[in-house]
Amino acid sequence: xxxAPFRYxxxxxxxxxxxxLSALGEGAKPLAGGQTLIPILKLRLDEPSDLVDIGRLPDLxxxxxQDGWVRIGALSPHGWVAxxxxxxxxxxxxxxxxxxxxxxxxxxxxxxxxxxxxDPNCDWPAMLRALDAEIICFGPAGERTVPIEKFVLAPxxxxxxxxxxxxxIRFKAPAAGSGGAYIAYKxxxxxxxxxxxxxxxxxxxxxxxxxxxxxxxxxxxxxxRALEAEAELRGKALSDALWARAADAAIAIxxxxxxxxxxxxxxxxLLRGLLLKTAHVAMRRSANAKIEGSHVYA
Amino acid sequence: MSTPDAAQRVTIEVTVNGQKYxxxxxxxxxxxxxxxxxxxxxxxxxxxxxxxxGACTVQLNGAPVKSCTLFAVQxxxxxxxxxxxxxxxxxxxxxxxxxxxHHGLQCGFCTPGMLMSAHALxxxxxxxxxxxxxxxxxxxxxxxxxxxxxxxxxEAVANDTAGGQ
Numbered sequence: 001x002x003x004a005p006f007r008y009x010x011x012x013x014x015x016x017x018x019x020x021l022s023a024l025g026e027g028a029k030p031l032a033g034g035q036t037l038i039p040i041l042k043l044r045l046d047e048p049s050d051l052v053d054i055g056r057l058p059d060l061x062x063x064x065x066q067d068g069w070v071r072i073g074a075l076s077p078h079g080w081v082a083x084x085x086x087x088x089x090x091x092x093x094x095x096x097x098x099x100x101x102x103x104x105x106x107x108x109x110x111x112x113x114x115x116x117x118x119d120p121n122c123d124w125p126a127m128l129r130a131l132d133a134e135i136i137c138f139g140p141a142g143e144r145t146v147p148i149e150k151f152v153l154a155p156x157x158x159x160x161x162x163x164x165x166x167x168x169i170r171f172k173a174p175a176a177g178s179g180g181a182y183i184a185y186k187x188x189x190x191x192x193x194x195x196x197x198x199x200x201x202x203x204x205x206x207x208x209x210x211x212x213x214x215x216x217x218x219x220x221x222x223x224x225r226a227l228e229a230e231a232e233l234r235g236k237a238l239s240d241a242l243w244a245r246a247a248d249a250a251i252a253i254x255x256x257x258x259x260x261x262x263x264x265x266x267x268x269x270l271l272r273g274l275l276l277k278t279a280h281v282a283m284r285r286s287a288n289a290k291i292e293g294s295h296v297y298a
Numbered sequence: 299m300s301t302p303d304a305a306q307r308v309t310i311e312v313t314v315n316g317q318k319y320x321x322x323x324x325x326x327x328x329x330x331x332x333x334x335x336x337x338x339x340x341x342x343x344x345x346x347x348x349x350x351x352g353a354c355t356v357q358l359n360g361a362p363v364k365s366c367t368l369f370a371v372q373x374x375x376x377x378x379x380x381x382x383x384x385x386x387x388x389x390x391x392x393x394x395x396x397x398x399x400h401h402g403l404q405c406g407f408c409t410p411g412m413l414m415s416a417h418a419l420x421x422x423x424x425x426x427x428x429x430x431x432x433x434x435x436x437x438x439x440x441x442x443x444x445x446x447x448x449x450x451x452x453e454a455v456a457n458d459t460a461g462g463q
Binding site: 002003004005006007008010031034035038039041042051053055079101102103104105107108188189190191 | 308347350362368369419
């Protein structure tokens, strides 16, 4: 048994879980699917005194669309999300959910756990910025909604206050003429992405870009929006030349770390290539082309 | 913050390969350790023990999971299928038979996990194509390289319309 000993609790409701976490104090951690937390505990990078198992709380596994918003329950496993109607309707969601790690991790790992863990390179926190998502949290002070860019503050650090839990993620349903894609580059299925890119865009009937959001993962301590690149594209008829300019603008804001996977220069080049590939898929999807998402393995 | 009591035991009830077990376990006991040490079901292997290799794959309520990345207490009330549960009445499961016929292994350490991932895939998608098979075992690729015979073995069962699951 590699993890340090901890006390185990299994609350019956969300309210009870929040009360328990608040009462137990900062030594307590929530446990959802455990696919990020358990490896951390096995390495003893963290030694919580108590684990509050929220994995089987009722009513937190859902994906629905209402009043122009799509909501995904925090305890929805990645694989379940990938098979949901929401993912079928919004391809960038399917790319992300169906591409995370491998089938086994997708069985257990949850969207709420993933955004709460806020691993710097992981898929959901990056992809959700391309959808301008909001994180719905419930804690001792009640419910609040936090935009994703204000939720993930730093690697492994979120805006969650003590005792607070993510209950759902929501974003506006993409308008007609929208297309999106998310592609990660990784060593193998089970590995975290080295870099990833997401593009969500809306074209009008004259193929003019009405809206676009571009996100880069693995390009800094947290995922970042390439706002200058977006400005290059908005209001214009998109062409390969324009995308090339946008890609240059995007990698100008990328600050990837040099590590065992490659130099910063290599990763900027990787991000540029990934972005052009992702943009190409997003453009074709905006014209209703059916393209299966596929991550790229080194 | 007090130090947790190492002796806390949680009573869990699980069904493994159709048989019910009730045990009091330490919360930090991993499912793979529970299966191997408490139940003596050593067919489930510990490979990398870092949630990478998939050798420890079992099914929990029909879904493939890495039993090295799951506490036994999380499986409480669940139905678990391990590689020992595939054969029936001394007859190998069609997947096991096919792995044998196609020599679907190299060193063989990853085989139990491969079988459990393939079994879960064919339950959901009985006629899975090669692309779906590759995706399903992406979490089981180990380090021997190749995998061609493993793909052939799973494909043969997926293509066998007469073969039962």
